Amino acid sequence: MAEVMVVTSGKGGVGKTTSTAALGAALAQTGQTVAVVDFDVGLRNLDLIMGAERRVVYDLINVANGEARLHQALIRDKRIETLYLLPASQTRDKDALTEEGVKRVIGELRERFDWIICDSPAGIERGATLAMKYADLAVVIANPEVSSVRDSDRIIGLLDAKTEKAESGQRMEKHLLLTRYDAARAGRGEMLSVEDVLEILSIPLLGIIPESEEVLRASNVGSPVTLNNAASAPARAYMDAARRLCGEDVAMSIPMHRKGFLDRLFGRRAA
Amino acid sequence: MNIFSMFSRRTSAPVARERLQILLAHERGGTTCNADLIALLQKEVLAAIAKHIDVDPDKVQIKMERRDEVSLLEIDVEIPTPSPKGGKPQDKTAPEIRTTSRVASQRAGRAA
Ligand SMILES: Nc1ncnc2c1ncn2[C@@H]1O[C@H](COP(=O)(O)OP(=O)(O)OP(=O)(O)O)[C@@H](O)[C@H]1O
Ligand SMILES: [Mg+2]
Numbered sequence: 604m605a606e607v608m609v610v611t612s613g614k615g616g617v618g619k620t621t622s623t624a625a626l627g628a629a630l631a632q633t634g635q636t637v638a639v640v641d642f643d644v645g646l647r648n649l650d651l652i653m654g655a656e657r658r659v660v661y662d663l664i665n666v667a668n669g670e671a672r673l674h675q676a677l678i679r680d681k682r683i684e685t686l687y688l689l690p691a692s693q694t695r696d697k698d699a700l701t702e703e704g705v706k707r708v709i710g711e712l713r714e715r716f717d718w719i720i721c722d723s724p725a726g727i728e729r730g731a732t733l734a735m736k737y738a739d740l741a742v743v744i745a746n747p748e749v750s751s752v753r754d755s756d757r758i759i760g761l762l763d764a765k766t767e768k769a770e771s772g773q774r775m776e777k778h779l780l781l782t783r784y785d786a787a788r789a790g791r792g793e794m795l796s797v798e799d800v801l802e803i804l805s806i807p808l809l810g811i812i813p814e815s816e817e818v819l820r821a822s823n824v825g826s827p828v829t830l831n832n833a834a835s836a837p838a839r840a841y842m843d844a845a846r847r848l849c850g851e852d853v854a855m856s857i858p859m860h861r862k863g864f865l866d867r868l869f870g871r872r873a874a
Numbered sequence: 875m876n877i878f879s880m881f882s883r884r885t886s887a888p889v890a891r892e893r894l895q896i897l898l899a900h901e902r903g904g905t906t907c908n909a910d911l912i913a914l915l916q917k918e919v920l921a922a923i924a925k926h927i928d929v930d931p932d933k934v935q936i937k938m939e940r941r942d943e944v945s946l947l948e949i950d951v952e953i954p955t956p957s958p959k960g961g962k963p964q965d966k967t968a969p970e971i972r973t974t975s976r977v978a979s980q981r982a983g984r985a986a
Contacts, residue, residue, distance in 0.1 A: 661936070675935065
């Protein structure tokens, strides 16, 4: 049965698009069919991160408004044949997207795919609420810092109030994905720890993605980090998260920083 | 092979630069290769074909490949095999019409 999953955060720039591409590729690599859908109308980027920016013809709005068929707008990934992208429109404004249109597109996607992953825009406006509206489950992206965690809390509130599932009295399944986790800084007490964030947000943890230069490198060449360097730490963390989404029990380890020479020399501690 | 490819594992930025240059040239150009033009081309090409054969809009695939100097627009039209007289409709191994148009891209600056 199809699962519609929104990747959302409230705050901008925390790793939603990176995570949508990485999880989408990881799930598709298991042979399941996956569509990643860009809801960031006017500021699309998922096409770039997926390396499909030169192949966009039609987009979500064209399909939602009946100007193109779904199969004409879907772009098949060149590396994994079960992975597809539905891009956002770069030229139209987000008011061109209607609830009915999105509902119909999601309904059509449900018939073709095992996973539909919606990359939400930042904020709590129309684009973000439309991206979550018809979801079955949500991945809430947070960085270990105060403003991100606060915005995530806000988004969790919206997920429990403004989605079709919530409106029909059902419980919305939510998972926390902690991204850009810097073990060294967390170890020195400069950043919120995993426990801190979990205690505050109190939703189950899907994974911890370390801060890594591999993410930038993958985006440079237009490849999800899980494909570009599968052995890297962020790729493995995303692959574990994808397995957990499929119901597998995968042990979670909190990335630890081995104290280096300088740390020991100065015994650095933060406030 | 150039000096950069020796370090290609480490230097992904030149790839990023190249991808962005091509993408932005198309996005800034605006008028060519956008969805409206493609929709128009699709409509007219299909109308021309439809004068002679029945075309199922669900069997039309449109692909785009933006390149440095030109862009490639592919319109694949699936046409059902006519059923032999009196017989049942044949299986769906239909021939395809493939219309490939080269649409010159509007590249600002940088000449060939
Ligand atoms: N684990 C990571 N390590 C290092 N950099 C990261 C990591 N995750 C994301 N980034 C970087 O953070 C920036 C923002 O990431 P991304 O575009 O995925 O965020 P976003 O939440 O989709 O942003 P927006 O709200 O603008 O849509 C990018 O430059 C990306 O390369
Ligand atoms: Mg994004």
